[in-house]
Amino acid sequence: MVEKARALQARPGRPVGHATRGTTAANRMRRVDRWLAQTHASLLASEESPLIVDLGFGASHVTPLELFRRMRVPAPLAEVVGLEIDPERVRRASAFAEPGLSFRVGGFEVPTERRPVAIRAFNVLRQYPESDVPAAWSAMTARLAPGGVLIEGTCDEIGRIATWAAVDVRGPQTLTIAVNPWRIGRPSDAAERLPKALIHRNVPGEGVYELFRAADRAWELAAGLGSFSPRQRWMATANALAADGWVLGPGNRDGRVLGGPQRFRLGEMTVPWERVAPSPS
Numbered sequence: 001m002v003e004k005a006r007a008l009q010a011r012p013g014r015p016v017g018h019a020t021r022g023t024t025a026a027n028r029m030r031r032v033d034r035w036l037a038q039t040h041a042s043l044l045a046s047e048e049s050p051l052i053v054d055l056g057f058g059a060s061h062v063t064p065l066e067l068f069r070r071m072r073v074p075a076p077l078a079e080v081v082g083l084e085i086d087p088e089r090v091r092r093a094s095a096f097a098e099p100g101l102s103f104r105v106g107g108f109e110v111p112t113e114r115r116p117v118a119i120r121a122f123n124v125l126r127q128y129p130e131s132d133v134p135a136a137w138s139a140m141t142a143r144l145a146p147g148g149v150l151i152e153g154t155c156d157e158i159g160r161i162a163t164w165a166a167v168d169v170r171g172p173q174t175l176t177i178a179v180n181p182w183r184i185g186r187p188s189d190a191a192e193r194l195p196k197a198l199i200h201r202n203v204p205g206e207g208v209y210e211l212f213r214a215a216d217r218a219w220e221l222a223a224g225l226g227s228f229s230p231r232q233r234w235m236a237t238a239n240a241l242a243a244d245g246w247v248l249g250p251g252n253r254d255g256r257v258l259g260g261p262q263r264f265r266l267g268e269m270t271v272p273w274e275r276v277a278p279s280p281s
């Protein structure tokens, strides 16, 4: 992928960032939306009408619409704003606006009237240089409501594999890997879908490389369960990694249950960011 070398700069009156390919697809965000709705239910309940932003929604209104429908389950008055830096995409999506769902032009400065409790930015930073990530994260998290979360990640075309960083005003907190265990060869298949902050770090000496080595080893050791059920094999892998302190287990972090059987059975594992944080370059 060709990365644009221009620096991320705020220019008065202009959205921060630049338009990129608008590739998207229905239902590819189901894993991250489920994670947000379930693990952050108390955040979504913290306001009567919480605002959630879908930043960089792409060539179709479909993923903001799905986000809106899904968030309305735990938060019946949730509002979703689809933000996109390409005005023509916003114009086309606006035909699908409805009460609680709107579309507007904007970038990493997140120009919404209210502060969002959550921002989902998927497959956006992937097309920026790695060096832009800290500034983009800071710009977006600076706009969050107190306790809010930025979910910045990547997935494949059909949402079979997704990974994301949960970032708040303190910085990145966790990395989540979510897969369909029936459709992977081994956990490290997710490496090519890592968020931009980590995708170039899957090399010896980096935490994320060691994570995938440990995960592939545990997956091999659990091979016997695979014939019974790939889900059982994933759960055994995640349990082994939790026992070794790689992934979060059933306890809670910041009041959220991000690991343990309830999450593992969905094909997830969540890793404390400090285990995978890139080494200083």
Ligand SMILES: C[S@@+](CC[C@H](N)C(=O)[O-])C[C@H]1O[C@@H](n2cnc3c(N)ncnc32)[C@H](O)[C@@H]1O
Residues within 6 Å of the ligand: 015, 016, 017, 018, 019, 020, 021, 022, 023, 024, 025, 028, 055, 056, 057, 058, 059, 063, 083, 084, 085, 086, 089, 106, 107, 108, 121, 122, 123, 124
């Ligand atoms: C690959 S599409 C992803 C669409 C959708 N999020 C998905 O994952 O299916 C990336 C979109 O992000 C938009 N984009 C890139 N930088 C942006 C920024 N700084 N602010 C808002 N949108 C941006 C691009 O114009 C493009 O439409």
